Amino acid sequence: MEIRQLHYFLMLCKELHFTEAAYKLGISQPTLSQQIRVLEDELGQPLFDRLGKKTVKTEAGNLLEHYALQIVQQLENAKNAIEDLTNLNTGHLRVAVLPSDLDYRLTALLIDFHKEFPNTKVQVIPSIDILNKVLENEVDIGFGLAIQPDSRLNRIPFHTESYSLFVTKDHELADKGIILPADLVNLPLVMYPKGFSGRDLIETWCLSQKIAIDALMETGSATSLFQLVKAGIGATIQPSQLIESFQSLGIRAIPIKDSPTRNLEMFYRTDKYLSQSAKAFLNRMETFF
Known part of the structure; x- marks a missing residue:
C-alpha cells in the first residue's frame, strides 16, 4: 500500500465520483479505478459499491478512510516538523x-x-x-x-467584547452616555446581512430584549458600513473596539445597556x-x- 494510493482513495471518498475525483487528482479515470482495485485486492474487501452512476463507501471503505486520514496527517506533520527544524x-x-x-x-x-x-x-x-x-x-x-x-x-x-451603537457626531443620539435597547427600535440602521455571525448574534440578542430592529441597508463590508454611517444613512451596531479603526471618520461609539457580547x-x-x-x-x- 502506497501513500499515493491513499491520496487517491481519500479524494474518491470526498467526491464519491470516479470521474470528478480523477479530474481533481490530475489522472485518468481508468488509472484511478485501477489503483482502487489494487487497494481492494490487497485488503481483500471492496472499498466502494458502484450502484449505477452512484458510488458509496462500504464499511471497509469507512474504516480505511478513518485510518488513512490519520496516516496522511501524521506524514504531513513529520514533513512540517522537519521543515521547521531545517528552515x-x-x-x-x-x-x-x-x-x-x-x-x-x-x-x-x-x-x-x-x-x-x-x-x-x-x-x-x-x-x-x-x-x-x-x-x-x-x-x-x-x-x-x-x-x-x-x-x-x-x-x-x-477575547470577549461588547457591542456599541456607532453614529455620526451630529446624530440625535450622539450625546447619550448609554443607549437603551428601546432606543434601537425604529432607528435607521445599516447592518451586515442576516446569516453573518455578527448580525445573527444581534438578532438573537434583540429577541432576548423583546425588541426588533430593521436594517435600512445591508452590506458585508465593515468599511462600507462605516462609510454609510459617515454619510448619515443610518447608525450601525458593531463590536465596540472597532472605533479604534474608524474614529477618524467623525463617528462616535455609544455603549449599549446589557449589550450583546461575543x-x-x-x-x-x-x-x-x-x-x-x-x-x-x-x-x-x-x-x-
Missing part, C-alpha cells in the same frame, strides 16, 4: 477568520508578524464556516466565535503539528486583543 521561519500558514470586522483588524498584527517571520507565507481567509475549514484541514488555525467542546480540537479563548476563540486540530511561526501567531493573537 526556521519559512513555510505556509493558513488562518480562517470571521469576515469583515475581525479580518479588518488583523492588518497591524500581520505587519508585526511579518517583521519576525519574513519568509513565512500567510493566507488570511475570511469565512463564516471556520469550524469545518479547520476540521477539513483547509486551514491550519481558525479564529472565530466560541464553539462547543470537541475532542478533535484544541481551543484557546482570547466570545472569540482560536482553535486547531489536536492531531496537527504547529510550526514555530504558527505558535508565534497564536501568541500574538492572545496579546493583540
Whole structure:
C-alpha cells in the first residue's frame, strides 16, 4: 500500500465520483479505478459499491478512510516538523477568520508578524464556516466565535467584547452616555446581512430584549458600513473596539445597556503539528486583543 494510493482513495471518498475525483487528482479515470482495485485486492474487501452512476463507501471503505486520514496527517506533520527544524521561519500558514470586522483588524498584527517571520507565507481567509475549514484541514488555525467542546480540537479563548451603537457626531443620539435597547427600535440602521455571525448574534440578542430592529441597508463590508454611517444613512451596531479603526471618520461609539457580547476563540486540530511561526501567531493573537 502506497501513500499515493491513499491520496487517491481519500479524494474518491470526498467526491464519491470516479470521474470528478480523477479530474481533481490530475489522472485518468481508468488509472484511478485501477489503483482502487489494487487497494481492494490487497485488503481483500471492496472499498466502494458502484450502484449505477452512484458510488458509496462500504464499511471497509469507512474504516480505511478513518485510518488513512490519520496516516496522511501524521506524514504531513513529520514533513512540517522537519521543515521547521531545517528552515526556521519559512513555510505556509493558513488562518480562517470571521469576515469583515475581525479580518479588518488583523492588518497591524500581520505587519508585526511579518517583521519576525519574513519568509513565512500567510493566507488570511475570511469565512463564516471556520469550524469545518479547520476540521477539513483547509486551514491550519481558525479564529472565530466560541464553539462547543470537541475532542478533535484544541481551543484557546482570547477575547470577549461588547457591542456599541456607532453614529455620526451630529446624530440625535450622539450625546447619550448609554443607549437603551428601546432606543434601537425604529432607528435607521445599516447592518451586515442576516446569516453573518455578527448580525445573527444581534438578532438573537434583540429577541432576548423583546425588541426588533430593521436594517435600512445591508452590506458585508465593515468599511462600507462605516462609510454609510459617515454619510448619515443610518447608525450601525458593531463590536465596540472597532472605533479604534474608524474614529477618524467623525463617528462616535455609544455603549449599549446589557449589550450583546461575543466570545472569540482560536482553535486547531489536536492531531496537527504547529510550526514555530504558527505558535508565534497564536501568541500574538492572545496579546493583540
